[in-house]
Amino acid sequence: xxxxxxxxxxxxxxxxxxxxxxxxxxxxxxxxxxxxxxxxxxxxxxxxxxxxxxxxxxxxxxxxxxxxxxxxxxxxxxxxxxxxxxxxxxxxxxxxxxxxxxxxxxxxxxxxxxxxxxxxxxxxxxxxxxxxxxxxxxxxxxxxxxxxxxxxxxxxxxxxxxxxxxxxxxxxxxxxxxxxxxxxxxxxxxxxxxxxxxxxxxxxxxxxxxxxxxxxxxxxxxxxxxxxxxxxxxxx
Amino acid sequence: xxxxxxxxxxxxxxxxxxxxxxxxxxxxxxxxxxxxxxxxxxxxxxxxxxxxxxxxxxxxxxxxxxxxxxxxxxxxxxxxxxxxxxxxxxxxxxxxxxxxxxxxxxxxxxxxxxxxxxxxxxxxxxxxxxxxxxxxxxxxxxxxxxxxxxxxxxxxxxxxxxxxxxxxxxxxxxxxxxxxxxxxxxxxxxxxxxxxxxxxxxxxxxxxxxxxxxxxxxxxxxxxxxxxxxxxxxxxxxxxxxxxxxxxxxxxxxxxxxxxxxxxxxxxxxxxxxxxxxxxxxxxxxxxxxxxxx
Numbered sequence: 454x455x456x457x458x459x460x461x462x463x464x465x466x467x468x469x470x471x472x473x474x475x476x477x478x479x480x481x482x483x484x485x486x487x488x489x490x491x492x493x494x495x496x497x498x499x500x501x502x503x504x505x506x507x508x509x510x511x512x513x514x515x516x517x518x519x520x521x522x523x524x525x526x527x528x529x530x531x532x533x534x535x536x537x538x539x540x541x542x543x544x545x546x547x548x549x550x551x552x553x554x555x556x557x558x559x560x561x562x563x564x565x566x567x568x569x570x571x572x573x574x575x576x577x578x579x580x581x582x583x584x585x586x587x588x589x590x591x592x593x594x595x596x597x598x599x600x601x602x603x604x605x606x607x608x609x610x611x612x613x614x615x616x617x618x619x620x621x622x623x624x625x626x627x628x629x630x631x632x633x634x635x636x637x638x639x640x641x642x643x644x645x646x647x648x649x650x651x652x653x654x655x656x657x658x659x660x661x662x663x664x665x666x667x668x669x670x671x672x673x674x675x676x677x678x679x680x681x682x683x684x685x686x687x688x689x
Numbered sequence: 690x691x692x693x694x695x696x697x698x699x700x701x702x703x704x705x706x707x708x709x710x711x712x713x714x715x716x717x718x719x720x721x722x723x724x725x726x727x728x729x730x731x732x733x734x735x736x737x738x739x740x741x742x743x744x745x746x747x748x749x750x751x752x753x754x755x756x757x758x759x760x761x762x763x764x765x766x767x768x769x770x771x772x773x774x775x776x777x778x779x780x781x782x783x784x785x786x787x788x789x790x791x792x793x794x795x796x797x798x799x800x801x802x803x804x805x806x807x808x809x810x811x812x813x814x815x816x817x818x819x820x821x822x823x824x825x826x827x828x829x830x831x832x833x834x835x836x837x838x839x840x841x842x843x844x845x846x847x848x849x850x851x852x853x854x855x856x857x858x859x860x861x862x863x864x865x866x867x868x869x870x871x872x873x874x875x876x877x878x879x880x881x882x883x884x885x886x887x888x889x890x891x892x893x894x895x896x897x898x899x900x901x902x903x904x905x906x907x908x909x910x911x912x913x914x915x916x917x918x919x920x921x922x923x924x925x926x927x928x929x930x931x932x933x934x935x936x937x938x939x940x941x942x943x944x945x946x947x948x949x950x951x952x953x954x955x956x957x958x959x960x961x962x963x964x965x966x967x968x969x970x971x972x973x974x975x976x977x978x979x980x981x982x983x
Contacts, residue, residue, distance in 0.1 A: 499982065508980045529897070536895035540981070546890055550705055562694045563896035607894065 457483050458517075459615050459646045460505060462672075465514035467500060474500050476670035477514065482648055484614070487641045489657050490650045491675075491682075492667035498650045501667065502617050505648075506540060507531050519614055536564060539608025539616040539645075543623040546604065547592040553579065553603050554588040560610040578606040582636055598629025605636055609645075616640060618649040622656060634660050657682070695900075699907025702884070709880035710912060716876055717916035718923075720869025721960045724862060725924040728952055731858045732945040738851045739814045745847075747810040747825065747839040754833040759806070762831055766808055771824055774811035780804055805835060812839075818848050873967035877912075881905055881968075881975045888979045898976050905972035906965060913964020917957040924956065 460482035467475040474497035482488055492498050503509045504516050507523050516523040521534045547556050554575055561571040579585045582602040592600055601621060608616060618637070622630040634656060641647050641662075651657065657664055664675045664682060675682040703710040751762065759777075766775045778786075783804035812821060821844060825837045881888070891901045932939055945952045 503982055506981060508982050532892075532895040532897045534895075535893070540893050546886065546893065548887055548890055559890070560894035562691055563891055563894055563900055565691050611895065 459484050459486075459519055460648065461515075461517040462501075462504070463515045463517075465504065465511045465516060466670075467497075467504065467509065467511045469497075469500060469509070473670055475504075475511070478670070478672050480665065480672045482615070482646055485641070485644045485646055487637075487647045487662035488649070489662060489664045490648060490667060490672070491652060491654075491657060491664060494652060496667050497670070498667050499619050501672075502540075502619055502648070502650065505617060506535055506538060536611050537613055537615065539605075539611070539613040541601070541604050541608050541616065541618040541621045543620040547600055547607075549592050552589050552591050553584060553595070556592065556603055557607045557610055560607045564611060574610060575606075578609045579603075581609065581639070582606045596629065597625050598632050601625060601629070601633055602636065605633070605640070609640065614646060616645050616647045616649075618647065620650055620652070622651065622653060630656065654682075695903040696907055698904035699911060702880075702904055702908040703911060706880050706883050709876065709883050710908070713873065713876040713880055714912050714916045714919070716872040717869065717912060717960055717963060718919045720865055720872065720963075721916060721920035721956050722923050723865050724869075724959065725920055725952060725956045726927065727858065727862055727865065728945060728955075729924070729928060729942055731854075731862075732952075733942045734854060734858075735851070736943060738847060738854075742814045742844070742847055743811075745812060745840055745844055747812060747821070747828075747837060749808040749810065749828055749834055750805045750836045750838070751807060751833055752805070752835045754806075758833040762833055763808065765831055766810060766828070769824060769827075771813050771816045771820055772810050773813050776809040776811075778807045778809060780806045783807065818844050869963065870967065873963050874971055877905075877909055877967045878971040878975060880908070881971055885975075885979060888976055889981055892979065892981050898973075901976050902969070902972040905968050909964040909966075909968020909972075910961055911964070912968075913961035914957075916964065917960030920960060921953050921956055924953070 458481050460480070462478050462480040465475050465478045465480075466473070478501075480501075490498050490501060500509065504511060505518055505523065507526070510524050515525075518534060519537050521530070521537070523534060526534060548559065551559065557575045557578060558571050561574060566574070576585060576588070579588055582605055584599060584602055584606065587595065587599065592603065595603065601624075605616075605621075616637075621637075622633050625633065630653070637647060637649065638660060658677070661677065665672050666675050666682070666684075674685045676685050677683075749762070749766065751759065754762075763775060763777065766772055783806070812824075816824075818841070821839065822841075825839065828834055828837050888901055928942055932942065
């Protein structure tokens, strides 16, 4: 894997509950790259992310994230792998009994950071997502868009090289979606690679980045041709 | 590892899941209390049985033998490990005892001087019937010994009852302990299940399994301490206030080994160990089986 690549899937096959989800998939995400992974619901897009954060292991092939051979590492190394990436889901997964500050600080506490650094870093990432003023609020006081921004702040707390986002705007209205996408854009501009799963073509069109589609167990890169996304002939 | 965070989270865990924590503490409290009560009763019953066994004596009647033979017999008896004490009762002493016990009118019989000299043996309370029977056989074979007598029937009844009691008491204790372990394990598992979102979130941000587990173990130990304090207080209350007041006929039940802190310490320690063990086992299993993607 070259130093430029942060994610690499080589001939990866994965089956789940007797269903073949991936068939000899090859995929690369370069350092600082933004890529959408699209495809119909239930096709297995989330399974690609599960492979990356090692919730599942492939039947065959190899998965590499930064310098981690994901399918070969021991269970003890899995937390170290996850510290290299930020993960954002559609359901916000905030801890409802802690305020915004505590929800973000939590990501640094579990990695053993010093309280002084935690305070400084939490305020910094909350500032990045525009929520410093709501740090004492509980998640239930926030709108869906704000909750998702807290999740993004938490994902950024450990300064990950990669951000994995699984339908981050799936539960949001158009305005909140736009806010989240602007934040994603800003994060990417700061050098973090992003792999974002979506089936919202409007988002893909409005914020044009590399787009790949999962279809029939394969990932193929697409390009805009007029109003349509069509496969690129030479795969990346 | 952030120790301050782990301890803080352990305390906060009880506050956050009050119902589950209360259930866990209550089940542990009941189990430890039952074991405490059972232990104290068992100890007292055992001690009573030992006192009765202690009263059982073996009488060794001698033929009319010379002093040398008498001394040889005394030496052999003293060498027996099961014999705690040997008392020689001469013919004259035996006559005096007879006179004292039967009162006036037995003077003529006493003058016949027909009572034999004997040894009275105090047998160790730990000795079992088989061992006493073997001892008696050995003594019967000693030169100069006429007859050996002891209350074999009472000894047998005592031993049978004591064995039965040990079996039932021990079985009951084990059953309570096992039930408590299962109860504590399951209750703590429920407590942990109630926090599956927290576990998922911790895994999501790269917490190690041991780090995720630690606050649960701290919580389990805290639950053990609270349950232990409650159970110990209840035992004090029952044995020092309730029983002497409402059941004075039971008398004062002794603390095992004569000191209160042996039973209290054991109960408290057992409670903490069970809280620790239950939470560790439940947390380990549940955390390993929890996936980020649900």
